[in-house]
Amino acid sequence: MIFAKRSKTILVLTGLLLGVACHAGVTRSHGYHPFGHLKYPADFSHFDYVNPDAPKGGSIRLYGNGTFDSLNPYILKGRSPADTPGIQMYGVTEIADSLLMGSQSHNPLGDEAGAAYGLIADWIEYPEDRRWCTFHIRDEARFHDGHPIRAEDVVFSVETLRSKGHPEYALKLADVTSVQALDEQTVKFTFSEARRDLPLLVGALPILPRHYWKEHDFEQASLTPPLSSGPYRVAAVEPGQQVVFERVEDYWAKDLPVNRGRYNFDRVEFEFYRDADVGFEAFKSGGYDLHYTYSSKRWATGFDFAAMNDGRVKRAEIPHRMPRPVQALFFNTRQAPFNDRNVRKAAGLLFDFEWSNRNLFANAYTRTVSWFPNSPYMAPLPASPEERALLKEFTGQLPEGYFSADITPPVNDGSGQIRDRMREALGLLKQSGWKTQGNTLVNQDGKPLRFTVLNYHNPGIYRILAPWFRNLERLGIEADYREVEPAAYKERLDNFDYDVVLFVLPVRDYPGPELKDYFLSDSADVPGSRNLAGIDHPVVDFLVKQALAADNENDYVLALQSLDRMLRYQHYGVLNYHIRHHRIAWWDKFARPPEPIPYGLGLDTWWVKQ
Numbered sequence: 001m002i003f004a005k006r007s008k009t010i011l012v013l014t015g016l017l018l019g020v021a022c023h024a025g026v027t028r029s030h031g032y033h034p035f036g037h038l039k040y041p042a043d044f045s046h047f048d049y050v051n052p053d054a055p056k057g058g059s060i061r062l063y064g065n066g067t068f069d070s071l072n073p074y075i076l077k078g079r080s081p082a083d084t085p086g087i088q089m090y091g092v093t094e095i096a097d098s099l100l101m102g103s104q105s106h107n108p109l110g111d112e113a114g115a116a117y118g119l120i121a122d123w124i125e126y127p128e129d130r131r132w133c134t135f136h137i138r139d140e141a142r143f144h145d146g147h148p149i150r151a152e153d154v155v156f157s158v159e160t161l162r163s164k165g166h167p168e169y170a171l172k173l174a175d176v177t178s179v180q181a182l183d184e185q186t187v188k189f190t191f192s193e194a195r196r197d198l199p200l201l202v203g204a205l206p207i208l209p210r211h212y213w214k215e216h217d218f219e220q221a222s223l224t225p226p227l228s229s230g231p232y233r234v235a236a237v238e239p240g241q242q243v244v245f246e247r248v249e250d251y252w253a254k255d256l257p258v259n260r261g262r263y264n265f266d267r268v269e270f271e272f273y274r275d276a277d278v279g280f281e282a283f284k285s286g287g288y289d290l291h292y293t294y295s296s297k298r299w300a301t302g303f304d305f306a307a308m309n310d311g312r313v314k315r316a317e318i319p320h321r322m323p324r325p326v327q328a329l330f331f332n333t334r335q336a337p338f339n340d341r342n343v344r345k346a347a348g349l350l351f352d353f354e355w356s357n358r359n360l361f362a363n364a365y366t367r368t369v370s371w372f373p374n375s376p377y378m379a380p381l382p383a384s385p386e387e388r389a390l391l392k393e394f395t396g397q398l399p400e401g402y403f404s405a406d407i408t409p410p411v412n413d414g415s416g417q418i419r420d421r422m423r424e425a426l427g428l429l430k431q432s433g434w435k436t437q438g439n440t441l442v443n444q445d446g447k448p449l450r451f452t453v454l455n456y457h458n459p460g461i462y463r464i465l466a467p468w469f470r471n472l473e474r475l476g477i478e479a480d481y482r483e484v485e486p487a488a489y490k491e492r493l494d495n496f497d498y499d500v501v502l503f504v505l506p507v508r509d510y511p512g513p514e515l516k517d518y519f520l521s522d523s524a525d526v527p528g529s530r531n532l533a534g535i536d537h538p539v540v541d542f543l544v545k546q547a548l549a550a551d552n553e554n555d556y557v558l559a560l561q562s563l564d565r566m567l568r569y570q571h572y573g574v575l576n577y578h579i580r581h582h583r584i585a586w587w588d589k590f591a592r593p594p595e596p597i598p599y600g601l602g603l604d605t606w607w608v609k610q
Contacts, residue, residue, distance in 0.1 A: 028125040031117035032100060032203065034196040034510050035553045039112045040257075049111045049597050050261030050605045056247070058608030059267035060590070061288040063279050066456060066486035067240040067272055070221035074165045074206065076528045078221025079490050081243050081270060095228040095245070099135045099154070100124070100203030101258045111598055113321075113509030116203055117258050120149055120229075124203065129194040129551075133202070137185040142252040143209045143229045151181035156210035158202070164219050167528040172201055172513045174522075195548045196556075197512030231263040244269045264607035274486075276458055283585070284308075290586040290603070295460055296364035299583050307587070315585035321598040323507045324373035324580070328573035329453065330501050334524070334534040337449055338499065342432040344571040346425035350471040351574045354414040360463060365577035369408050371567045372507055373578050376557055379407065379565035387562045390546070394539050407568040409575065416467075422475055429475075441476035450478035451499035456489040461502065468574075494528045503532055509599065511560065515544045519567070533572040540566055 030042040046052040070078030100116035118124065121135040141149035158179045161169040175198060178190045189202045212227040225234035231254065235246035245268040253259055271288050273279030280298065283291045284305045293299045307313040331338035331347070338344055353367045370378035383403035391398065399405075412418055434441045434449060441449040455461050465481050472479045484492065492498055505518055514530075516523060521536040523529040543563040550556035582601055592606045 026125060026127050028123050030123055031115060032124050032126075032199050033115045034200065034512075035114075035556075038115055038117075040117065044257050046257055046260035047111065049593055049595065049602065051593050051607070052261040054261050054264045054591075054605070054607040055610060056264050056607070057266050058589075059269060060265045060290065060603075060606070060608075061269045061271060062290055063283065063288050063292070064243075064270040064272040065276060065279070065458075066274060068243070069223070069240065069487065071223055071225050071234060071237065071243075072218075072221055074161060074169070074208075075219055075221065076166045076494060077219065079487055083490060084270075084272070084486075095230045095232055095234065096206035096208065097141075097149075097229045097253065098204050098206060099137075100200070113599055114200075116200055119253060119256070119258055120207055121203070124199060126199055130191070130196050130198060131194055132188060132190045133199040134182070134186060134188045135203070137187070139185070140252050141229075143212070143227055144233055144248060145209075145212075145227060147209060147211055149207060149209075149229060150184050151187040152184075153207055153210045154187045155179050155181050156213070157205055157208040160208060160213065160218055161205065167526050168517055168530070171517050171520075171523055171526060171529060174516075176202065193549060194551070196551065197510070197548055200510075201513045231259065232268065235267070241272050242270065243272075262604045264605070276460060286587065289589065290584060292601075293583040293585065296361035297460075299364065300362040303585065308585070312588055313585055314588050315583075318582040318584065318596050318601075320581060320596065320600070321374075322600065323375040323509055324368070324578040325507055326371055326373065326505045327368065327576040327578065328503070328505075329576070330503055330532040330573040331571075332496060332499055332501070332532075332534055333536075333572065334496060335499075337443075337451065340432050341571060342428040343434075343449070346428040346475075347472065347477070348571050348574045349410060349421045349425045349428075350418070350475065350477075351409075351468050352412050352416065352418050352421075352471060353409070353577060354412040355416045356464065356467055357577070358414045360467075361577075365579055367409060367411075368575040368578050369568075371564050371575070372511070372560060374580055375507065375509070377511075377560035377564055379561045379568065381406070381408070383562075383565065384558075386558055387565075390558060390562055391539065391542075394542070397539070402569065405569060407565060418471065422471070425475060436476055439476055440478065448478055449476070450480075453479065453481045453500045453502060454489070454492060454498040455481070455483060455502045456486050458483070465502075493532075496525075496527075496532075496534065501532055505530060505532075510556075512548065515547060515563075519563070520544050535567075535570075535572055537566070537570065540570075 029038070031038050031040070040047070064081060064084045066084050068079050068081045068084060070080045072078065073080040073082035097120050099119065099121040101119035120137055120141045122138045123136050124133055126133040137149060137151060143149060158173060158176065162173045175192045175195065176189055177192045180188045182188050191198045207229065209227050209229070216226070223237055223239055225237070231248060231251050232245035233248055234243060236242070236244040247263060247266050271282070273282065280291065280302065282288060284307065303315060308315070331344050333339050357363055357365055372378060388403055410421055412421070429441060433444050437446070443449070453465060462481055469479045493501065506514070508514070517530050519531060519535050519540050521541050523531040524534045524536045540563065543559050543566065547556055547559035547563065550559055589609055590606050591609050593602070
């Protein structure tokens with residue numbers, strides 16, 4: 001007994017040194033990880049991947065694609081700069097602080113997967129089952145007008161985002177049963193179920209100023225910059241063309257360990273271009289400072305220009321360990337013909353990645369075969385005994401051979417000759433009642449098999465789709481492509497008005513509430529959700545809930561691997577391709593920390609050369 005007491009004392013002292021205190025089954029900590037793996041102790045001074053003495057000053061000009069008509073990123077109405085593809089990845093435009101830093105999908109911690117540390121909150125407290133969590137707000141937390149951030153602002157933010165915000169907030173917050181201000185600086189969240197991701201979810205919410213929004217219409221799209229609290233504020237706006245963020249000199253959190261060495265530019269200017277090719281030409285002549293290249297053709301052939309050749313522009317492929325976003329051609333299963341799995345699978349068989357990689361991409365890409373690329377969540381072949389046990393209650397509902405089915409996209413030889421794939425695709429379509437009439441596939445009513453791919457204005461996309469369209473046409477399927485302006489694209493996307501859409505879904509190191517938005521049946525018909533395929537399947541629902549309820553990492557990984565198998569088996573989209581490094585070019589006026597950052601681009605750690 002004496003030995004047991006002594007061991008417990010040593011354990012408590014060790015916890016205090018790490019900034020984690022446990023009492024009566026409740027943990028109080030300076031940070032949070034779904035499975036308890038925090039790298040940094042409570043007394044850390046800065047993250048390892050930053051230069052804590054980086055000088056402040058200067059400006060950087062960045063690229064924005066498309067346009068915008070609102071500065072309110074929290075509502076469905078309008079299009080804000082945050083809706084513009086690529087802007088969030090820079091990590092320098094956060095204008096609203098959250099209780100925790102690092103849990104946002106667009107701004108993961110650079111060297112630590114899944115962790116978040118206190119920003120507005122100086123500690124978080126939670127029980128083992130995560131049925132609730134409590135945050136304590138720092139004394140010094142302030143909005144830009146000097147008004148203190150307090151528990152009532154947190155309560156207001158949750159209630160407002162859930163009732164008036166973008167529908168994604170209602171989905172995310174569905175499991176928050178209550179949020180209470182226990183006192184001026186303490187707020188408690190209570191959850192409807194035990195889930196390890198929920199403290200991260202509520203910790204990542206933007207905290208809105210109650211006193212400001214009481215006097216303004218939260219639901220109105222506006223180009224008036226709202227009051228906020230983060231390291232930058234909007235300084236200037238040219239509607240649809242430019243937005244300028246300026247560093248807040250008296251930012252309340254600038255000296256916190258989570259922010260030292262970050263947010264070094266005085267100004268961050270986004271220049272918007274409706275056409276990516278026009279934008280790149282502007283970069284070459286100094287129109288903006290850094291170009292993140294998505295196009296392998298441009299990376300291979302587009303950098304032979306004067307500033308590149310004389311060294312004024314630098315470029316690099318920077319490796320990382322980030323799970324890659326899922327880029328796919330999503331089939332809208334809410335309507336014919338893609339409510340039929342055979343049609344979906346047949347269309348996917350005709351996507352000849354190897355030909356495109358050789359002839360269009362200079363062999364730069366890796367085929368995406370999993371819904372969780374570059375992560376440990378890819379389904380193994382065949383399924384493990386543990387996965388079979390997990391889905392035991394669905395045995396009678398799963399097709400014969402499900403656990404051993406080959407769910408990997410076919411590998412072609414790159415010649416463009418895919419006769420075997422075409423025969424297989426035609427066989428699937430005939431099973432579903434399609435037959436050849438002349439050069440066209442028609443159903444029993446004589447209606448042709450046709451569809452349109454929707455995308456925002458991007459001239460380079462068609463050359464990627466054209467080889468797929470040719471293969472579809474050879475089989476008698478009519479496919480075409482429609483470009484629309486960004487505002488119209490967003491409206492049609494939000495209302496699921498498309499046959500097929502080319503889109504990119506972000507994937508985090510530890511996927512959490514976004515799983516509900518992407519895959520759960522409850523989100524299939526919610527306007528603005530990112531359940532683009534309209535997935536409505538009981539096994540998918542079960543596996544999403546299993547992953548979110550997992551109380552250890554092994555069960556979590558197992559549930560996601562099983563989810564990946566079902567998503568791939570159902571062929572909800574044609575998975576595209578990815579790379580495992582950032583391809584960036586920049587005008588040589590910046591310095592950056594010497595080591596690559598495993599889980600981010602880290603532009604918020606760069607600074608202007610002296």
